[in-house]
Amino acid sequence: MTLLSLLRAHGEWVTQLRESLYGDGEMTEASAGDDQSCALGQWLGGLAVRYREMPEFRSCAEIHARFHRRAAYCLWLIETGRRTEALAETHDSGELRRLSRALVQSLQLLNRALPKHAHRDRLLAASRHE
Secondary structure, eight states: OOOHHHHHHHHHHHHHHHHHHTOOOOOOOHHOOOSSSSSSHHHHHHHHHTTTHHHHHHHHHHHHHEEEEEEHHHHHHHTOOOOHHHHHHHTTSHHHHHHHHHHHHHHHHHHHHHHHHHHHHHHHHHHHTO
C-alpha cells in the first residue's frame, strides 16, 4: 500500500467512526478497539516482523493502538449516555483528534524511514555474501 492509500483508509475509518458516534453507523466499541482489523493495522502487522526494531515503526504502531483504544472509549461514552463528551473528542482540541493527527505524522515519518532501512538491509545482505 502507498502512503496515500493508507492515509485515505485511515480517513475512511474515521468517517465510519464519526457516523457511529452520531448514531448513523454500525461500529461497536469492540470493533473500534481492534487495531488489527483496519487497513492500517493490517499493513502495520505485515511489517512488524521486518521493521519492529525501527523507532519510527514502533512509534507509529503505538500511536495507532492508542488511537483505537480512544475510539473504543468514545463509543463507550456514547453507550453510557455521554454523547457530548464523546463528540468533543472529534473536535480540534479533543484527544481522539490529536491522536489521529499524531498517527498521520508518525505514518509520514515511517514512510520516509522505510527506504533508508530497506537500503541498509540490502547493504547488509550484500556484505554477507562477499
